[in-house]
Amino acid sequence: MTEIPKEEYILKCTSACAGCPSSLILRYVLKAAGPDTVLVVPACCTSVIQGIYPNTALNVPVYNVAFAAAAACASGMSEAFRKAGKKTSVIVYAGDGGTVDIGIQALSGAFERETDFLYICYDNEAYGNTGMQRSGSTPVGARTTTTPGGKTHAKKDIDAIVAAHNPSYLATACAAYPQDLFKKVGKALSLRGSKFIHVLAPCPPGWRFSSEMTVEMGKLAVKSGIWILYERESGKVTINGPSKAAMIKPVPLEDYLSGQGRFKGISQKAIDALKSQAEQRAKHLQKEAEGIC
Amino acid sequence: MYEIRIHSRGGQGGVTAARLLALAAFRDGNYATACPFYGAERRGAPVVSYVRIDDRPIRIYSQIRNPDLVVVLDPSVMEVVDVLHGLKSGGRVLINGATTDKIRGCPAYAVDLTGIALAEKLVVAGSPILNTPVIGALAKMGIVSVDSAKKAIREMFSDERNVRAAEAAYRELVI
Amino acid sequence: MLTIATGNKAVAAAVKEVRPEVIAAYPITPQTEIVEQIAEYVTSGELDSRYIPVESEHSAMAACIGASITGARTFTATSSHGLAYMHEMVNWAAGARLPIVMANVNRALGPGWNVWAEHTDSFQERDTGWLQVYVSTVQEAYDTALMAFRIAEHKDVLLPVMVNLDGFVLSHSMQSLETVTPGDFVPPLHLPHAIDVTNPAGYGTLTGPDEHFKFRWEIEQAMRKSVRVIADTERDFAERFGRQYGVAEEYRYEDADVVVIAMGTLGKEAEVAVDLLRNEGVKAGSLRVRWLRPFPELDLSGRDIVVIDRDYSFGFGGVLAHSLMAKSRIEPYSVIAGLGGQEVTFDDIAGFVRDRTPGSETWFGVKGNV
Known part of the structure; x- marks a missing residue:
């Protein structure tokens, strides 16, 4: 087992909901990053979780910035630190809306310029901070306040979009696998250039499951194969252990869906679509991992 | 104040000619401004640039209505633009070409700037460079000194062929 | 150099x-x-x-x-x-x-x-x-x-x-x-609230x-x-x-009965209009406002004022004119001119002064303007 530092950078006074995956993820991100770190946070749940001025629950500097601006702000910050000869890690910590929707232009620009930073998208598959409206990252069939009948479009494949920028490092992670996340953040920060980690964040109030089930829901996402843990380094794909196991013997997707109120009454057509999307993604990643494509 | 209007087509260097002329006038110890009038920045469209020369600071930004001198870098613009419009009585015209036939009622001068540019192989993207030779012609007309004209060209261009082209225009223009 | x-x-x-x-x-x-x-x-x-x-x-x-x-x-x-x-x-x-x-x-x-x-x-x-x-x-x-x-x-x-x-x-x-x-005219920047990882703070x-x-x-x-x-x-x-500009640059302003107020290059061109009007015997002057924020407190009392706005706030008026009306308590002749690069010459500006109607607004070159 990897030794996880005892130091806490997220203090016990957050305004997070019970069972919040975002603060759980951030806890391990910061343990891996250490104190010489600045977080750049666009509008998202973490804007609220860190507390109300003049208090802050975070023990590293946090620069809150406008919704669409995180990656660009981090670009300027990273360049200024490097110009001053400082190695300070610049980490964007953004939700899915701020990443796949309104922030995608700045994200693309920063990666194209090979900005030396780590971009972490914690993905609860909707605009959680404003009460669960659909985002580009909401999966098909999921009910949100703006898709009361279930979303009719597929989840945007942000990983493929980011991969097209040839980042130094790209990985997926999940709130239910903190050791794996810790290792990936450490690896990302050891590399120069633009790094991206996409973390699934099962959200109790948003997905409508009880707050002690966050970790369980994350495990089901991985075990059912709807969320695949992998890394992409200099073009080479490695599928991580839990997902390798899931590819051999997955748990039924229905086990994952049935525990969430957002999928209540989901049509068979939407379930089939989710399954086929998951299968295709798995096949493609397996081929890439085997060096076939 | 002495006011010059330069007619050319986008890409022929009319704007640079105005800037070179202003720089040369400035090196003569005068005040000078070069104000291009920009339309859409397309190659080949007729464009106008303005140069004002004075012994006092120049505070006028509006276009030149009554020029003392009109310079036509591309005679084909005369088919679409009245280049003599507003020319002061006693004002002069300088044309890039072999003849001043088309100009009536005012002193006009012609010099083959295109030929000079081609002779020096001053061609960029298929177009002869007219902005440096024209400064030689303007020096001959007494607008700026020969020394300042050469100084200005050398400040803006490292290729000595530009100076030679200006010298050739100075020699060839008959006043 | x-x-x-x-x-x-x-x-x-x-x-x-x-x-x-x-x-x-x-x-x-x-x-x-x-x-x-x-x-x-x-x-x-x-x-x-x-x-x-x-x-x-x-x-x-x-x-x-x-x-x-x-x-x-x-x-x-x-x-x-x-x-x-x-x-x-x-x-x-x-x-x-x-x-x-x-x-x-x-x-x-x-x-x-x-x-x-x-x-x-x-x-x-x-x-x-x-x-x-x-x-x-x-x-x-x-x-x-x-x-x-x-x-x-x-x-x-x-x-x-x-x-x-x-x-x-x-x-x-x-x-x-x-x-x-x-040299040291612009000293090194010291930002008191700069990010310091040894003293973490939340911003915004x-x-x-x-x-x-x-x-x-x-x-x-x-x-x-x-x-x-x-x-x-x-x-x-x-x-x-050896150069100074002020919050607003005055030109032949001291004894002027009528003052043209403008910004940017039109404010410079206005000086030529002032010379033209002075030659006609009109005691004109000009004031070129440099700072929009903070907006200057100008004493403009006892003079006719012509304000040229190269801007407009729809449903309201020229922003410079109205700012001066509020801050300097004047009733100017408000001229809207030069929008979208409209050509405005010193002759035109002299015309604004000659034709001024204090308390009214005009759109230069627009027929049937208010």
Whole structure:
């Protein structure tokens, strides 16, 4: 087992909901990053979780910035630190809306310029901070306040979009696998250039499951194969252990869906679509991992 | 104040000619401004640039209505633009070409700037460079000194062929 | 050094002298020459800055903000639609008390596409907490850009400064320029609230009404204090380099019965109109307002006033005219002119003075105008 530092950078006074995956993820991100770190946070749940001025629950500097601006702000910050000869890690910590929707232009620009930073998208598959409206990252069939009948479009494949920028490092992670996340953040920060980690964040109030089930829901996402843990380094794909196991013997997707109120009454057509999307993604990643494509 | 209007087509260097002329006038110890009038920045469209020369600071930004001198870098613009419009009585015209036939009622001068540019192989993207030779012609007309004209060209261009082209225009223009 | 340059190149030359650590910019007509020249300086090594070729103006200001909060000196330049696109971050920069300097090359907003001079683009940013100054010559663009860094970074100000120059008319006009060696005229930047990883703080966190109100009041206090900082900076600049402009530049103003007030290059052209009118026996003068924010307190009593606005606030009026009406309690003849690069000559300006009707507004060149 990897030794996880005892130091806490997220203090016990957050305004997070019970069972919040975002603060759980951030806890391990910061343990891996250490104190010489600045977080750049666009509008998202973490804007609220860190507390109300003049208090802050975070023990590293946090620069809150406008919704669409995180990656660009981090670009300027990273360049200024490097110009001053400082190695300070610049980490964007953004939700899915701020990443796949309104922030995608700045994200693309920063990666194209090979900005030396780590971009972490914690993905609860909707605009959680404003009460669960659909985002580009909401999966098909999921009910949100703006898709009361279930979303009719597929989840945007942000990983493929980011991969097209040839980042130094790209990985997926999940709130239910903190050791794996810790290792990936450490690896990302050891590399120069633009790094991206996409973390699934099962959200109790948003997905409508009880707050002690966050970790369980994350495990089901991985075990059912709807969320695949992998890394992409200099073009080479490695599928991580839990997902390798899931590819051999997955748990039924229905086990994952049935525990969430957002999928209540989901049509068979939407379930089939989710399954086929998951299968295709798995096949493609397996081929890439085997060096076939 | 002495006011010059330069007619050319986008890409022929009319704007640079105005800037070179202003720089040369400035090196003569005068005040000078070069104000291009920009339309859409397309190659080949007729464009106008303005140069004002004075012994006092120049505070006028509006276009030149009554020029003392009109310079036509591309005679084909005369088919679409009245280049003599507003020319002061006693004002002069300088044309890039072999003849001043088309100009009536005012002193006009012609010099083959295109030929000079081609002779020096001053061609960029298929177009002869007219902005440096024209400064030689303007020096001959007494607008700026020969020394300042050469100084200005050398400040803006490292290729000595530009100076030679200006010298050739100075020699060839008959006043 | 005495040379000749365009307004754009003068701004770039001033930026080179103060050596910002980070410059982030996106090209837009007619600002392009500024970013091209800066890229050239950085590539040739004349300027040791990090130049970030961002993918939009929104990101240009965001990158300046990210760099500035580390304590770095920053610069950007834009125009028109770029400034409008940047608007959200323009607010953020001032609210975060970051002394970013930006050149804005004034240009009309579409539709239709129009690349020529108009002040509406920057006037739309007037309530964001930025200091705004408008220049009228190449030399003034250079001098003011230098002064802008010192004013923005002053401990009593710590607000961003926008230096505005008229698109094409000034940005692309070539005039004489005396460059200077600023030395300690612009001292190193010390940002008191710069990010310090050894003393972590939250920036821009959720803020309640009381604290928000207090922060807004602090911006206003800084804005008021900037009046003295601007005056001190101008005085020191004059002592060192021999040129001074003032919050508003007067021309034959002292004994004038009628005064033309304008901004930017039209304010310079107005001086020629004043000479013309004086020759006709009209005791005319002119006043070129340089600072839009903080807006100057001008004593204009006992004179006829003609205000030229190269801008308009629809359903309201010319912004300069109405600002002067409110601040200086005058009833001017308000002329709306020069929008979208409309040609306005000194003859036209003399005409405004001759035809003035105090208390009314006219749109120059528009038939049947109010």
